[in-house]
Amino acid sequence: MKTATISEAKNHLSELLARVKQGETVLILDRDKPVARIVPVEATDRTDDERLADLERRGIIRRAAKPPRKTLPPPIDWPEGDSLLEALLRDREEARY
Numbered sequence: 001m002k003t004a005t006i007s008e009a010k011n012h013l014s015e016l017l018a019r020v021k022q023g024e025t026v027l028i029l030d031r032d033k034p035v036a037r038i039v040p041v042e043a044t045d046r047t048d049d050e051r052l053a054d055l056e057r058r059g060i061i062r063r064a065a066k067p068p069r070k071t072l073p074p075p076i077d078w079p080e081g082d083s084l085l086e087a088l089l090r091d092r093e094e095a096r097y
Contacts, residue, residue, distance in 0.1 A: 003027045006035075 002016070002024055009016060009028050016026050020038050028036040046054075055061045078087040 001025045001027055003029055005029050 002019055004012070004016060004026060006028060009026075016038065020026055020040050023040055025040075026038040027034050028038065044051075052061065052063065056063055078084075082090075
């Protein structure tokens with residue numbers, strides 16, 4: 001396993017990533033203490049939904065309970081001569097949402 005200090009990693013990131021692409025792991029050190037590990041990404045045939053389900057099982061993410069709204073609310077009735085503020089206040093009074 002290759003080790004590099006933070007400053008070495010900053011100065012030679014391209015070289016370190018080339019090593020990682022070849023399958024090597026790089027350990028990043030801060031004052032001789034490990035703080036990060038750069039590892040190759042595993043190739044996978046999983047779908048996006050399978051990856052999301054895995055992240056959800058591990059508690060990393062929480063998916064929305066219901067799907068996002070697909071339609072926009074109707075446009076605000078904005079009579080000519082009204083200011084935007086007046087139209088928004090009238091819309092709020094009508095409780096359109």
